[in-house]
Amino acid sequence: MRIRYNSQGRWTARAAAALILIVCLTVSVSAAEVCAGGMPFGVRFKTAGVMIAGLGDVETDGGAVCPARDAGLEPRDIIISIAGRQIVEADELAKIISDGGGAPVEVKYSRKGAVGETTLTPARDKSGVYRAGMWVRDSAAGIGTITFYDPETMRFAGLGHGICDSETGELIPLSSGLVTDVSIIGVERGTAGVPGELKGCFGVRETGTVDKNTKTGVYGTFSVVPAAGERMQTADRDEVTDGAVTIRCTLQNGETRDYAAVISQIDKDSREGKSFVITVTDKALIERTGGIVQGMSGSPVIQNGRLIGAVTHVMINDPTRGYGIFIDEMLRECA
Numbered sequence: 001m002r003i004r005y006n007s008q009g010r011w012t013a014r015a016a017a018a019l020i021l022i023v024c025l026t027v028s029v030s031a032a033e034v035c036a037g038g039m040p041f042g043v044r045f046k047t048a049g050v051m052i053a054g055l056g057d058v059e060t061d062g063g064a065v066c067p068a069r070d071a072g073l074e075p076r077d078i079i080i081s082i083a084g085r086q087i088v089e090a091d092e093l094a095k096i097i098s099d100g101g102g103a104p105v106e107v108k109y110s111r112k113g114a115v116g117e118t119t120l121t122p123a124r125d126k127s128g129v130y131r132a133g134m135w136v137r138d139s140a141a142g143i144g145t146i147t148f149y150d151p152e153t154m155r156f157a158g159l160g161h162g163i164c165d166s167e168t169g170e171l172i173p174l175s176s177g178l179v180t181d182v183s184i185i186g187v188e189r190g191t192a193g194v195p196g197e198l199k200g201c202f203g204v205r206e207t208g209t210v211d212k213n214t215k216t217g218v219y220g221t222f223s224v225v226p227a228a229g230e231r232m233q234t235a236d237r238d239e240v241t242d243g244a245v246t247i248r249c250t251l252q253n254g255e256t257r258d259y260a261a262v263i264s265q266i267d268k269d270s271r272e273g274k275s276f277v278i279t280v281t282d283k284a285l286i287e288r289t290g291g292i293v294q295g296m297s298g299s300p301v302i303q304n305g306r307l308i309g310a311v312t313h314v315m316i317n318d319p320t321r322g323y324g325i326f327i328d329e330m331l332r333e334c335a
Contacts, residue, residue, distance in 0.1 A: 032150075032233070032234050032331065033231055033232065033233055033234075034148040034149065034150055034151075034229075034231070034232060034234060034307065035148055035149050035150075035151050035229030035230065035231055035232070036147070036148045036229050036230045036231075036232045036248060036300050036302070036307055037145065037146030037147050037148050037149065037226065037227075037229045037248070037256075037300060038145060038146065038147070038229075038248035038249050038250055038256040038257075038299060038300055039145060039146045039226060039227050039229075039250055039256055040143060040144065040145050040146075040182045040183070040184050040198070040200060040250050040295075041143070041144060041145070041146055041158075041179055041180070041181070041182055041207070041226075042141070042142070042143050042144075042179065042180040042181065042182035042200070042202045042203070043141065043142055043143075043144070043177055043178070043179055043180070043210055043218065044139070044140070044141040044177060044178050044180065044202075045139065045140055045141075045174055045175070045176060045177025045178070045210055045213070046088060046089075046138065046139050046174075046175040046176050046177070047078075047088075047137060047138050047139065047140070047172055047173050047174065047175055048078070048088075048173040048174055048175040049078040049079050049080045049087055049088070049109075049110065049173060049175075050078070050079045050087055050088070050089070050090050050093055050136040050137060050138045051076065051077070051078050051079075051136055051137045051138075051165060051170070051172065051173065052068070052073060052074065052075050052076065052077045052078075052079065052134050052135075052136055053075060053135055053136060053137050053165060054075050054134065054135055055068050055069050055073070055074075055075060055133055055134050056133055056134070056135065057133060058123040058125050058131045058132075058133045059125055059126055060123050060124060060125060060126065061124075061126060065123045065133065066133035066134075067120050067121055067122055067123050067131070067132050067133045068120060068132050068133045068134040069133060070120075070121075071107065071118045071119060071120040071121075072118050073107070073109065073118065073120070073134065074111065076111070076112075076165075076170045077109045077110065077111050078109060078110040078111075078173055079093060079107060079108075079109050079136065080108045080109055080110055080115070081107070081108045082096050082097075082105050082106070082107050082108075082120075083096055083100070083105040083106060084106065088138065088175060089138045089139075090136045090137070090138040091138075093132075093136060097122045097130055097131060097132050098122075098129055098130050098131070100122060100130060101130065102121070102122050102123070102124055102130050103121075103122075104119050104120065104121045105119070105120055105121075105122070106118075106119055107119070107120050110173075120132060137165065137172065140163060140172055141202070142163065143182045143198070143200040143202070143295060144158055144159060144295065144297060144298055145158075145249055145250060145295065145296065145297075145298055145299050146158070146226055146229070146298075147160075147298045147299065147300045147307075147310045147330075148229060148232070148300060148307060149222060149226060149229065151231070153221070154208070154221050154222040154223070154225070155219070155220075155221055155222075155334055156208070156219065156220055156221065156222055156334075157217045157218065157219040157220075157330045157331075157333065157334040158217050158218045158219070158297075158298040158310075159217040159218050159297050159298045159310075159312070160216065160217050160273050160297055160298050160309075160310040160311065160312035160324065160325040160330065161215065161216070161217065161272070161273040161297065161312050161313070161325070162213050162214055162215050162216070162217065162218070163213050163218060171213055171214070171215065172213060173213075174210065174211070174212065174213040176209070176210075176211075177209060177210030177211070177213075177218075177220065178206050178208070178209060178210065179206065179207045179208035179209065179210060179220060179222065180202050180203055180204070180205060180206055180207060181202070181203025181204070181205045181207060182200045182201065182202055182203060183200055183201055183203065183254070184198050184199065184200045184250055184251060184252055184253075184254070184295070185199055185200060185201055185252065186198075186199040186252055187199065187251055187252055187288060187289055187293070188293070189288070189289055189290045189293075190289060190290035190291060190292070190293045190314065190319035191290055191319065192316075192317050192318060192319070193316060193317060194316075195293060195294055195314055195316055195319060196289050196290050196291075196293030196294065196319060197293055197294040197295055198251070198293060198294065198295025198296065199295075200295070205224070206223070206224075207222060207223060207224040207226070208220055208221055208222035208223050208224065209221055209223070212333065212334075214333055215272050215273075216271075216272060216273070216325060216329045216330055216333050217298065217310075217325075217330050217333065217334075219333060219334045227256075232302070232305070232306060232307050233305075233306045233307070234306060234307045234308070234327050234328070234331065235303065235304075235306040235307065235308045235327070236328055237268055237275070237308075237326040237328055238268065239306075239308075240263070240266060240276070240303065240308045240309070240326065241266070241303070242262075242263060242264050242266060243262060243263065243303070244260070244261075244262055244303070245261050245262065245263050245278070245301050245302060245303045245308070246258040246259060246260060246261065246301075246302045246303075247259050247261050247278070247280070247285075247296070247299050247300070247301055247302075247311060248299055248300040248302060249296050249299040249311075251288060251289070258302070259280065259282035259284065259285040260280075260281045260282040260285075261278050261279060261280045261281055261282065261301075262278075262279050262281060263276045263277065263278055263279075263301070263303070263324065264276070264277050264279070265277040270325075270326065271329060272325065272329070273312035273313060273323060273324075273325045274312065274313065274323040274325075275309065275323070275324060275325050275326045275329075276309070276323070276324050276326075277321060277322075277323060277324075278292070278301065278311060278321065278322045278323065278324050279320060279321050280292060280320045280321070280322075286320060289319075290319040290320070291314070291318075291319035291320035291321070291322070292311060292313075292314040292319055292320070292321070292322040293314065293319065294314070296311050296314075297310070297311055297312055297313070298310045298311065298312075299311040301324050307327055308326070308327055309324040309325050309326050309327045310324060310325055310327065310330065311323075311324055312324055312325050
């Protein structure tokens, strides 16, 4: 997933094969009946702590320095607390640094799951503001498509891969998140070397919460029943075979449809988002989108009337081809 940030540290997400498409469930990994989706949704969430996206020099009267680097901090580190205060927003960290008068502060951080502590001494720049020499991320937003949901519990899952920082490639740590309505307003067709994109806009209605961001997808619970989906059995990976499938997604005008494709190169041992290769054969979809585009990640992949997986990535040099993940991996994480 590719993420672009604005000057306030907010971001919009663009997936390698699309943004957030939901897949969900809470039952056994081997087989279950779920409601297949293909409808679009939006997600907004806060990070757990703030992620260091990069380091930079602070220009002082005595020359350029980088307090964060001097303290041993690195891009991808997650700042948990500073000066004894838990950090959840970038503005909080900036205020503590700027108001501290240059006094050393204790920083607790997480790096690849291990927690560390260090002392950071802010530097006074030429304008008189104290700075740490790092920039951080604290929130995120993106659009995608529902793959399926459990009609009894309203648990859902999506994407088939996690939401990652574009600069670090690391999963963005999730503190809390909301699901909202979204409308697809256009399609940017993909070509070789240039991935296409479903263009959408957020609605104002909140329809659920997100509680997990993992390597296999995004997971949460709906508070509003989504548009009716077809009840469908899931299939275990051992039942998946090379051959014809359909991909279910929504393009412009809110029309949810199935499009023809084939799968091949099935890796039964795969545990993440490149379990099999998908080749789009549907002429209508190729004409409209070029194949798989950003916004289709998590789109249901259906074989012989059963849900077998979800779209995860597009092959940049050939948008008619991409990858998918087995549905049993998403069921296991969502339970």
